[in-house]
Amino acid sequence: MRTALASLGALALLGAGAAWWVTAPDPISAAELSGISGDATRGEILFAAAGCASCHVAPDTPAADAPVLSGGQRFVTQFGTFVAPNISPSPQGVGNWTDADLINAVMRGVSPEGQHYYPAFPWNAYNKADVQDIADLVAYLRTLPPSAAESLPHEIPFPFNIRRSVGGWKLLFEDRDFVVQGDLTPEQTRGRYLVEALGHCGECHTPRNALGGLRRASWLAGAPDPAGDGHNPNITPAGLKWTEAQIVAMLQSGFTPEFDVVGGEMAEVVANTSQLSDEDRRAMAAYLKIVTPVDSPAPKPGTGDSSAEEAG
Template sequence: MIRKLGLLILVLAIAGGVGFWFLSAPSYVDPARIAATAPGDAQRGTAIFWQGGCASCHAAPGAKGDARLVLTGGLNLITPFGTFVAPNISPSQQGIGEWSFEDLANAMMEGVSPAGSHYYPAFPYTSYARMQLQDIADLHAFLKTLPPSDNVAGPHKLGFPFNVRRGLGLWKRLYLSPDPVLTIADASDAAKRGQYLVEGPGHCGECHTPRNPIGGMEKAQWLAGATAAEGKGVVPNITGGEGGIADWSANDIAYALESGFTPEFDSLGSSMADVVLNTAHLQGTDREAIAAYLKAVPPHPNGYPTAK
């Protein structure tokens, strides 16, 4: 009897392991879609670079001006799950110099490295999954024009079980989707464009939306603000709900994204100041589109605990 029980446990363990391996396997962008995408245009890719905020994480910490185009990596993102280190994504051997467009597309839309391992969602592929492949092709072309850096950014600093990358395959089944977050009835063309920018390359929800204990975004509180990933302070509510930006006009929002000033002429601080270094490069119509979308987002009360 004991022998049979032991055999049953062994069989169940093997079956569970096989099931885990199958369910956690990486997914890839359909190669037919890759093949059907036109060659990237570096000039168009410049705009995608600023829309995606690549420099905010991948430039050297504190970099200013043209130094923000040297994507040397090294920024430490300290979170409850451990410390994530932003990699070098410059066109060098230490970066992504040998990456193809397909490699970049799989990284950004499926969170998978060229070697087939899962990326941690500190890299906001859960938002980039909504991007158009042509935009990624254009971004790839632009990244290839940037200065190379041989900096070695170093590994993440994670403990068990978060250092088991394979388990991210199961997490992705819950939280990785190319579907839009919101359905907005009778949305204007500007709001539709803004939705693409905010929910896709701009990845605003990654910081402005609260998360559950395993790091999934609480989309029912989309853009309601959140406790900062670093555990100190909050990221503000950018909906029209209580505590949010109901009093801001669309022009106020667009101006803040260009200048870094609120309607009260306070400066946007913390990480948002760095975001403005990106959004200031956008076309005015794109900043206006972001504003139109944010004004159309359903209002929510603050998504973080109120200080006592």
């Protein structure tokens, strides 16, 4: 009996050690980042493309040329409430972080202390970005006004508050490959990069499974709002019937072909895409036209769905 119990104990320890090992963070190595330095001027447009201010500016803060990334916005989900942190260049924010710390946070979801970040932070899209682009974005972030606001803790119940479990989530659902593959034109390739990586459009417009992983087979086919406050529309060609020119116009002005204007979170998106070049907006439209058409099921009554034509 003692031998059996000892064997079981050894197996349990071995299993726990293996689980700890496979769920460890996977940062980009120092060698891969060697020699990379950021360009703040170039980083400004990348900052807009990535939509950083949309989440990290404090709630009800007026728009500004130099946003203060003090955090505080709350994002309610089925797993708990996530609170955007202060990422301004202050000691309370990320002012004491190295460039490598910031690049790993953005692209690998790993904190300077070696903890996993929850996928509410869209590192699972940013992981497809070019390292140089993220270095440029980091350089621009360091030029923004500092904030002394303390980052507020997430409100996550057990067992989701176990950070190490995010390592298991990454094993199951992290994907560093683009969804749309094949022989793409340079314009479509650029659009894929803007939509799938920097713009992280799939984070809102793709349905998720019970554990919060993206259902990539239904890429951009529409999804319930995580807060239960409506439905993000289907923007595959099966749901979004606009021409490329109409998509480009909406991304620049927010006006739809029906002489309506986008609202809610999509208005924040347009505030970012309006800062891109005409070429980049055309690239995004060209990409959306080659996404596999997927019919999305009708949302449940009372979810406040908006069609693609209404919400963009």
